[in-house]
Amino acid sequence: MPDTDTRKALLEVDDVTIRFGGVSALESVSFDIKEGEILGLIGPNGAGKTTCFNVMTGVYQATSGQIRFDGRPLAKMKRFQITKLGIARTFQNIRLFKSMTALENVLVGVDANSKVGLFNALLRTPLHRRTEAESIEAAYALLDFVGVGGRANELAENLSYGDQRRLEIARAMGTRPKLLCLDEPAAGFNPAEKQRLMDLIRKVRDDGYTVLLIEHDMRLVMGVTDRVVVLEFGRKIAEGPPAEIRDDPAVIAAYLGVDDEDAS
Structure with a gap:
């Protein structure tokens, strides 16, 4: 289905690969984050979610590919420069x-x-x-x-x-960021705290921020995001609205450890 969202892409991940030694943590990953949206980045443990965060925020440099923020390439920028540019993050x-x-x-x-x-x-x-x-x-x-x-x-x-x-x-x-990156903010929360967090994330977006969310709690992700990107073993396997992602056979297979045919 074609993307009909006409909002500006605030952050663009363009064919990014990152290797540690001979191991690929990310392999040709591409997606964007549009201004004013809440984007979920999900996947099983070891999928490459936090590695992707770390490339965006200057912790790691991509082996190939490019990340652009507000039209500017982030390669070679130091972490404090990326912060000043308008990206802020929390940590697991x-x-x-x-x-x-x-x-x-x-x-x-x-x-x-x-x-x-x-x-x-x-x-x-x-x-x-x-x-x-x-x-x-x-x-x-x-x-x-x-x-x-x-x-x-x-x-x-x-x-x-x-x-x-x-x-x-x-x-x-x-830091007055344009993009707020939240790395598993619901870790250790009970259901009531998760609901409060969902309300806060919506409030943050409504206050003019764009939000990137890494989270394992699927109920929270499906309840608060506008769009979801799914990684598995460092590759993007799905992207779309939460309702589509919830029923995607490849996503179900990734989380349940079954073949796509069995999940469909």
């Missing part, structure tokens, strides 16, 4: 500064794009003080947005697991 394993408060963690993200130089910071010039006040206001707003505003001054390590997950999303949003 929470990576907060646990001895810092929730507010301070978000300020790390907010200050990532600060244009106030060392001179202004050392002398605490009016520009520095004004920028600092604006950053603190923005950080409080993000904490409220994700639902942990009441715990702004608590150490990150003292927050519940769910609040730590939400805090990591707030910190990523603090």
Whole structure:
């Protein structure tokens, strides 16, 4: 079925291959993420999902192929440059500064794009003080947005697991990204927490962000995404709306470990 979505492609993965030694972690993978959508990237363990994330965010360089963001090739860019360009991510394993408060963690993200130089910071010039006040206001707003505003001054390590997950999303949003990449954000969540997460992801999109979601929980993926890309053994095996992906024999076979003919 032809793609009738006329929205601009914000990120384009074009025939990307990445090899470690003689092993292909991704093999000729292509897809795009359109502005304002929630795209799910799914597949069994070892399918290459996180490797794909890592190529997008500068952790790995592609062996061949190209990734473009907002029309610009990402090859050779360092991670901080990709962040400044407008891509932010969370991680499978929470990576907060646990001895810092929730507010301070978000300020790390907010200050990532600060244009106030060392001179202004050392002398605490009016520009520095004004920028600092604006950053603190923005950080409080993000904490409220994700639902942990009441715990702004608590150490990150003292927050519940769910609040730590939400805090990591707030910190990523603090960099003011165009694309927010969430790597298994529902890991360890109970059903009620997963529902809250789905509501938050929709809220993030409605606030003007584009979202890329890696997630194993199929109910969450099918309930919140606009479109889904499926990987298996480093190759793309399916792409389409959630309803189509749910009934795709190749996807069923990949998850159940049966032949396509048996799944159809």
